Amino acid sequence: MIDQLPHLSQLLKQLQRVPYLASKNIYRVAHHFLSLSPEQMRQFCEVLHTAHRELIKCPRCCAWQERAGNCPFCDSLRRDQTIICVVETWHDLLAVEKTGGYKGAYHVLGAALSPLEGIGPEHLSVAQLRSRLDNGTCREIILACNQTPEGDATASYVARSLDGTEVAISRLARGLPVGATLEYMDKLTLNKALSERRVF
Amino acid sequence: MIDQLPHLSQLLKQLQRVPYLASKNIYRVAHHFLSLSPEQMRQFCEVLHTAHRELIKCPRCCAWQERAGNCPFCDSLRRDQTIICVVETWHDLLAVEKTGGYKGAYHVLGAALSPLEGIGPEHLSVAQLRSRLDNGTCREIILACNQTPEGDATASYVARSLDGTEVAISRLARGLPVGATLEYMDKLTLNKALSERRVF
The missing domain is CATH 1.10.8 (Helicase, Ruva Protein; domain 3)
Structure with missing residues (x-):
């Protein structure tokens, strides 16, 4: 029809x-x-x-910005430019931003490494990230990749790419989500929570 | 942000x-x-x-048609114009059409009666439906409304509006869906299937 x-x-x-x-x-x-x-x-x-x-796309952090304006993250004096949160996509940036608990800068990689989907290192904005470290302002990089095989591979790749720089590299904490009960938690998460336990 | x-x-x-x-x-x-x-x-x-x-919208059946073409339902010689299937929306028409088992004409009401949403009889194309019966071609009308309170009200309203016409009015069969097991069937459906049972 x-x-x-x-x-x-x-x-x-x-x-x-x-x-x-x-x-x-x-x-x-x-x-x-x-x-x-x-x-x-x-x-x-x-x-x-x-x-x-x-x-x-902002030429520094690769997030969306107005052509006729400033980047709300890179050009804001209210944000701490000594720390950069590296995310896979713009939606991930929005998710971190919605927590309201982060006031540093961002860097959007644009994707996660995924050989099956044909996404290789050349698709990630890692060169831009490295060039942001040149002026010595940034002191810490948080790798906020997703907890997926692709996200893990991406985080490892970015960390390796930053070898030789002075900057500290951290990643998001792994463990039980807030509100979780041990009984219904999957084995992998519970294992991570055990092996990465913290002092009470 | x-x-x-x-x-x-x-x-x-x-x-x-x-x-x-x-x-x-x-x-x-x-x-x-x-x-x-x-x-x-x-x-x-x-x-x-x-x-x-x-x-x-086709001025007869109210389904979408090309401005520069014919209505695929009203103007098709391969379709039986003596029977009209009355549906609430265009998506419902597509659902009936996908069965491949119906070769008659259609009439799209445009909505179902819903006082809560402010949809009254004036929003339904019932006048157009009545005028389609004037030439005496149509012999049966199938009310194919959804099995919801709104759909039931709409079907009753349309049936009442057709009082005084010669046309036969039928509605879709109600009962167990194909593949259903009695154990997991809701009470209302099972009740309908019992009260509207057919000769084996």
């Missing part, structure tokens, strides 16, 4: 490329867009276009 | 209005759009605009 509606199939094809849209919901989202008023439609596309034009 | 990036917050606001995009994923979808090449971005907006311009 859809093949008799070429404009609809093209719309569905475009929506299929949007991540995190379940294929089951694509028809409903298409229906939503088709049901918009011409004015709402114009506005949606304009906002999309403008955001695409006006937001760029 | 986001409030320092006005173009980003506007983009997020627009994406929040898209249904079936979990708010947790909006940042990832925004990142996806910002990372598109200018050419991909242009193409996405163009396809959206063109689809919005070229697809209209």
Whole structure:
């Protein structure tokens, strides 16, 4: 039936490329867009276009910033530039930022190493990270990679790349999440919590 | 942090209005759009605009059709126009169509009655449905509303609106879904299956 509606199939094809849209919901989202008023439609596309034009990656930390403004992390005097939290993606940066407990700088690698997906070291912004250490301001780097095989490999790679620099390298604590009961915890996490136990 | 990036917050606001995009994923979808090449971005907006311009609701059955073409349901000689399947939404039409077992016409009401959401009889395309019966072609109407309180109310309302017409009115069978085991079936369904039992 859809093949008799070429404009609809093209719309569905475009929506299929949007991540995190379940294929089951694509028809409903298409229906939503088709049901918009011409004015709402114009506005949606304009906002999309403008955001695409006006937001760029910060050349230092690789997070999104306004083309006509400053990076909210690198150029803020209220943030401690002696410490850099290295994250895989921009969403990870937002997750750390939402805790409200971190006031240092960030560095977005852009991805995690994943040979299966064809993501190698050349896809990570490690050269930019190294060049940020040249002026000697930074004293500590926190490797805040995900606790996945890809995240572990990425953290090891970044740590090795920083060999020969004076900077201290740390990583996020591993162990029981807040609210966890030992009974329902997986073996690997409980093992880590045991082996990396801290003085009470 | 986001409030320092006005173009980003506007983009997020627009994406929040898209249904079936979990708010947790909006940042990832925004990142996806910002990372598109200018050419991909242009193409996405163009396809959206063109689809919005070229697809209209069929004035008879209210399903989407090409502005420059025929309705794939109303104007098809291969479909039985003596039977009309009445559904709440276009997605429901697609669900019936995917079964491959129905070759009649459709009628999309546009919504289900829902006083809580402010959806009253004036929002349903029941007048169009009645006018389709005037030429006497249609002999049966299948009320294929959802098995929800709203769907039941809608089906009753449509059935009452058709009082005085010659057409036969049926509804979808209720009972155990294929693959169901009695043990795990909810009471209401099992009750319906009992009270609406059929000759073996």
